[in-house]
């Protein structure tokens with residue numbers, strides 16, 4: 130059965146499918162294979178990055194699918210090396226070349242890398258890329274409210290998306306609230322947890338039994354039910370299809386609250402001050 134995800138309105142005027150196929154840590158060949166099966170089962174959004182070194186494989190799958198470009202939503206991310214206006218232009222041109230595309234739907238600054246203190250310049254670079262039509266939407270990843278406050282204050286332009294680690298062990302209420310107040314879509318990465326046993330947690334498996342769904346579907350439903358996007362990776366066609374079948378049921382307020390209660394606190398988030406260089 131094929132079904133596609135709903136789309137979310139971004140503040141710049143485009144729409145983004147609520148579920149992306151994540152592609153880390155797939156290599157070119159694995160990413161190509163995974164994306165081809167994902168598109169067959171209904172995915173229209175792929176999440177890649179310069180850092181993943183699989184943009185060529187992603188591009189091959191997009192081309193081989195034969196799908197109209199306008200029906201696909203491609204996200205990539207630039208490394209800190211490109212935090213500047215001329216740098217970002219070159220960084221995205223190289224990514225487009227690897228992808229075999231002439232624009233991406235969304236480009237993100239992968240990490241703020243505050244030790245370099247260049248992320249505001251990186252953001253100015255993305256603003257120019259959107260104006261030039263090389264990216265239809267622009268955003269950031271792993272930005273805390275303090276980083277977002279600064280780019281907004283210094284450029285007057287608010288990111289459309291902030292992609293952050295998010296799952297019930299790490300609900301990040303302050304970040305999510307900040308994003309919502311500023312019209313920024315929160316997109317969760319590692320929505321199934323990071324190999325940390327979340328899929329086997331009795332609260333998750335208990336709710337899965339109650340709603341007659343899988344633990345993965347419960348975790349993804351928890352995210353999308355609140356209007357957030359998710360990037361979820363699977364190289365298995367069956368699990369890709371399973372992860373997409375989350376728009377035909379809902380969780381009760383009590384089930385949502387029980388999942389929120391699994392939060393272990395913001396201090397468990399990967400520290401963007403030291404990661405990502």
Ligand SMILES: NC(=O)c1ccc[n+]([C@@H]2O[C@H](COP(=O)([O-])OP(=O)(O)OC[C@H]3O[C@@H](n4cnc5c(N)ncnc54)[C@H](OP(=O)(O)O)[C@@H]3O)[C@@H](O)[C@H]2O)c1
Pocket residue numbers: 150151152153154176177239270271292293317318319320321322323328343345346360361362363364365368369371372
């Ligand atoms: N912005 C950033 O800094 C950042 C950082 C990390 C990740 N990301 C993005 O977010 C994406 C997702 O994050 P992630 O890959 O770390 O974690 P994830 O999507 O939460 O989990 C992926 C793992 O779960 C397994 N899985 C998938 N569906 C399943 C299901 N239905 N039942 C059981 N297991 C299932 C996958 O194995 P199989 O493949 O074998 O199914 C894989 O091992 C990445 O691929 C990447 O695109 C972004």
